[in-house]
Amino acid sequence: MQCGLSPIVGFRFSLHPMTNDFISVIKGALQETDTSNVWMHTDDVSTVIRGKQVHVFNVAKALTLHAAKTGVHVALSGTFSAGCPGDTAGDVFLDKGDDLANMDTTKQYVSSQFALYPMNNPNYMDVIYREVARAKERGVFNESMHYASGIHGDIHDVFAFYEETFTHARSEEHKHLVMTVSMSINSPSHGGL
Numbered sequence: 001m002q003c004g005l006s007p008i009v010g011f012r013f014s015l016h017p018m019t020n021d022f023i024s025v026i027k028g029a030l031q032e033t034d035t036s037n038v039w040m041h042t043d044d045v046s047t048v049i050r051g052k053q054v055h056v057f058n059v060a061k062a063l064t065l066h067a068a069k070t071g072v073h074v075a076l077s078g079t080f081s082a083g084c085p086g087d088t089a090g091d092v093f094l095d096k097g098d099d100l101a102n103m104d105t106t107k108q109y110v111s112s113q114f115a116l117y118p119m120n121n122p123n124y125m126d127v128i129y130r131e132v133a134r135a136k137e138r139g140v141f142n143e144s145m146h147y148a149s150g151i152h153g154d155i156h157d158v159f160a161f162y163e164e165t166f167t168h169a170r171s172e173e174h175k176h177l178v179m180t181v182s183m184s185i186n187s188p189s190h191g192g193l
Contacts, residue, residue, distance in 0.1 A: 007094050009053040009166070011060050013078025013181075014046045015067055025074070029066035034101035035059055039093050046078075051093035053082070053166065054100070061159040062102035068155070068185040069106060076183040080166055083119070083175035108155040111190060112183040113148040114162065118169055119176035131165045138164075148182075155185075 017025035030042070037055035041048050049059050060078070067074045116131055118124045132149050135141035140161045142150030151158055162181060170177045184190075 007052055008050060009056045009080065009082045010048060010050040010084075011056050011078055011080050012046050012048040013060070013076055015063070016075040016077070017067060017070070018073040018075070025067055025070050025072060028070070029063050032066040033059060033062040037093060037096045037101050052096060052098070053163065054098050055093070055096060056080070057159060057163040057166075058100045058102050061155060062104060064110075064159075064183065064185070065104055065106060065108055065155055068108050068110075071186060073187050074183075074185045076181070076185075078181050080162075080177075080179040080181065082166070082170060082177050105156065108185065109153070109190060110155045110158045110183050110185050111142070111150070111152045111187070112158060112181060113145070113150050114165075114182075115148045115180045116165065116169055117178040117180075118174055119178060121171075121174040127169050131169055134165060134168070135161055148180075158183075 015026050015029065016022070019025060030047075035049065038049045038051040038059050040050075049056055064074070064076055116128050118127045121127060132141065132144075135149065135151055138157065138161050140151050140153045140157055142152040144150070151161060162179070166177065166179055169179070
């Protein structure tokens with residue numbers, strides 16, 4: 001992360017397994033993921049995880065991967081945020097080191113879309129175009145679309161791109177950044193990709 005930027009990053013998301021047994025998929029993913037490096041709260045609509053960027057992205061990927069490993073079609077919708085004025089809850093987790101708690105390397109295809117919102121940045125379109133170019137360089141760009149950009153590939157490559165983009169889309173002058181992400185995993189419409 002760039003020096004001087006608020007170290008607190010948050011991710012609020014909802015996980016939607018397409019099965020009648022959705023509760024066990026969600027609870028199983030939560031139980032299998034080491035969340036000791038983040039502050040976490042789950043309610044009846046969504047879960048929020050907060051802490052250092054490296055751990056928030058690590059936990060987000062691990063939760064998604066554990067749900068996907070059940071083999072059921074899973075959809076995830078969430079919002080990453082950093083630099084929100086007054087964002088302090090979860091400070092206790094900022095003293096964590098950078099060693100990752102979740103290291104599962106299972107391959108998993110993900111089709112996703114993201115939208116980037118560099119808050120208060122008058123050159124926001126330049127930031128967005130730059131990050132779309134980064135996706136193309138990383139080989140995870142899928143397609144342009146209204147209100148989002150398509151990103152796909154192995155879950156590890158996709159999350160690595162999202163974390164890299166989240167780092168580079170912020171600046172000392174424009175610290176507040178929001179990024180929305182939607183994912184579809186194990187969908188029959190993926191055609192065995």
